[in-house]
Amino acid sequence: MLHWSEQGQDRHALWRSEGGMAPPRRVVLADDTLSADVAYRLACEGTALLWRGDFQNARHLLQALMRRVDRKPRKAARSPQAPATPTEAFHLHRQAQGRRARVLAMLLIPLDGDYAVPLRRAPDWREACAEAWGPAPGEPVVASLRELLGLVGAHEWRKKGVEIPALGAPPHNRIHPHYGVFSPVRGEYVDLVARAPLPPGCGLAFDIGVGTGVLSAVLARRGVRRVVATDQDPRALECAHDNLRRLALQGRVELLRADLFPPGQALLVVCNPPWLPARPSAPIERAVYDEDSGMLRGFLSGLREHLAPGGEGWLILSDLAEHLGLRSREELLGWIDAAGLRVLGRIDTRPRHAKAHDAGDALHAARSAEVTSLWRLAAA
Template sequence: MNQISWTDAEGQAVSALWRSERGTPPPKRVVLADDSTSADTAYRLACEGTALLWCGDFNNARQLLQALMRRLDKVSPAKEAKVAKAAKDVAAAPSPTEAFHRHRQAQAQRARVLGALLLPFAADYSIPLRRAPDVRQACIEAWGEEGAVASVASLRDLLGMTGAHEWRKKGVEVPALGAAPHNRIHPYYGVFSPLRGEYLGLVARAPLPKTGQVLYVAFDIGTGTGVLAAVLIRRQIDHVMATDQDPRALACAQDNLTRLGLAAQVSVQNADLFPEGRASLVVCNPPWLPARPSSPIERAVYDEESRMLLGYLNGLAAHLLPKGEGWLILSDLAEHLGLRSRDALLAAIAQAGLQVVGRLDAKPQHPKATDPSDPLHAARMAEVTSLWRLRVLKP
C-alpha cells in the first residue's frame, strides 16, 4: 500500500496510508496548510506540484478549494483577446480531435491542482479538523469498512464521495422502468449513473427478437448499476444474466435489483464480457470514447483501443441463439471528435460476422448538449445515440 509522508508542526516525520480515486501516486512534497494560508500561495504551490495537507478549519478548506477553482477558471483579458482572434481565423481553429485532446489536458491539469489540497482521516474515517462533518458512511461506501490506520486523501475526492453518497440515498428516477416510486436506481460511488435517459428509452422500445426460446433469456454485458437488466425484465423477459468486472458495479447492480424486487429474475456475475451459454438478446452499452482513461473512475467513459466494443462484437456470434440479436448502444460522439469513423464501426461489425438489421436513434438531452461554453459544444450538438440491432450474418 502507498504511504504519504510529511513533517508535522513539531518537526517530526509522519506517514499515513495514501488514498487516491484517480490512482495517482502519493505526492513527493507535502507542506502543512491552515487558515492562514492564502489562496495565491496555495495555488502557486499546487501548480508547482506541492501538496497541501490541511490542518485548519474544515469549512475554510472548502473555501480555499473554491478559490483554487476560480483561479483555474480565470481568463486574462489578453488571453480572451487572443482566443477571440483565433476564433475569427478558421485556419487557426483546432480540429475536433485537437479540441478533444486539449480539453482532456486541461481537465488533467485541473485535477492535479485541485487534488493537491489534502485532508487527514482517522482510522474510523472521521476527519480530525474543526467543524468537520461526519463523512464516515460516505467513506465506507467508497473505501470499504473502516481500516486500521490513519490515511490521507484529497478534499476533491471526499466531495465526490459525499456527493455520491447523497445520490445513493436519493436515487435517480428512470422513466423507462415505469411509474414512481418503483423506478429509482441508486448509483454507487465510482459506478456510472444512468442520468442520460435517451439510451434507456431506446432499450425500452426496441422490438424484441423472436427466437422461440421457451425461457426467454437476455445477457446484459457491463451492467454497471443494473439499470438495463431492470429495463429488460420490465419488458417481460424471463431472465437476465448481468455481468461486470468492477466489484463496486456488481454490488451496486445487486442492490438495485433487490430494491426493485427483480433479484430472482437477474443473475449478477463477475465476468469479462460474456457469461456462458447463448441468449435471445445480448445488450451492451460500452464506454463511448476510444481513448485511454486517465484514472480508474474514467473507465465508464473511455474504452482504450475500443477493447470492450470490439470484444463484444467479436464474441457476439458465439453467444446468440438463431434469430437472436445483439443490441449495441453507442453514441456517435467519437465520430464527431474524429476518434472513430462510421466506416470503421461498420467494418468492425462486418468483420465480426454480423449484420445490421435495424437502428434506433435519439438525440441527447443532457445539459452539455446545449451549453455553448462547453469546449466540445459543436460535437455534442451533433451527437446522436443509437441502438444498433445486430444479427449473425448468414453464410
C-alpha cells in the same frame, strides 16, 4: 503511505486516491492563514497542502483554487485561437481536465482511523467513507478534499437514487448508483432499450457490462424471464445486486463476474460500451473512455457465437466519437462486417443533457450534433 514532517517529527498516513494518483512528494502544512494565491502557486508546482485549519475554510480555499485554475490566461483572452480540428479540441480539453484535477488534488484532508475528520467545524463523513472504501483501517488516512466531496456526493446520490421512467411509476423506479459506478443520468440510452422491439419468444437475454443494473432491470420489467448480466468491476456487481434487490428483480437476473460474455447463447445480447476511444485516467472514467475501442470491438467480435438462432445483439452507442474524429462510421461498419454480423436496423435519439445545449462547452460543436443509437445486429 503519505510522508511529511510536522513539529520536527516524521509523520505518515495511509494515502487514498480513487484516480490512482501517487502520494505527493512534497507536503506542507496549511491553515487559515494561507492565502489563495500562495496556495494556487504551490499546488501548480506539485506541492500538496495538508490542511490543519478550519474545515469550512478549506472548502472556501478549494473554491478559490477552482476559480484560478478555470480562469483563462489574459493573452488567450485577447487573441483566442480555436483548435484546428475537433480531435485537437478533444485532446486539449482532456489535457485541461487533467491539469485541473492535478492542481485541485493538492488540497489534502486528514482523517482519523475511524474516518472522522479531526478539524474544526468538520462534517461527519464516516458513513460515506466506509460505504466507498470499506471498513475503517484503524490508522490515519489522508485524501484530497476534492475526492472526498465527490465521495460524499456519490453517497447522497446513492441514498436518493435516480428516477428511471422506463422502469415504471414511482416509487419503484429508482436506481441507486454506488461510488465508482457510473450513474444512468443520461436516460436517452435507457429509453432506447425500453422501446426497441424484443426478438420473438425472448426468454433469455445477456447484459454485457451491467454497471448499476439499469438495463437488466428494464429487460426484466419488459417481460424477459431471465437475464444473465456480467461485469469485471466488483463495485458494479455489488451495485447491480443492490438495485435489483430494491426492485425485487434479483430472482430474474443472474450476476456474473466475467470479461464480456457469459457461457452459452441467448436470443438477445445487449451492450452499452464506453462511447469514446481514449485512455481513462481514473476508474470511474472507464464507463466513458474505452482505450482503442477495446470493449466495443470485443463485443462485436464475440457476439455471433453467443447469439441463439434468430437472435439479436443490441449495441447502444453514441456517435460523439465520430464528430470528434476519434472513430469513423466506416470503421464501425467494418468491424460489424468483419465479425460476421449484419445490421437489422437502428433506433436513434438525441441527447437531452445540458452540455448538448451549452455553447460555452469546449466540445459544443460535436456535442450539439451527437446522436445516440441502438444498433440491432444479427448473424450475417
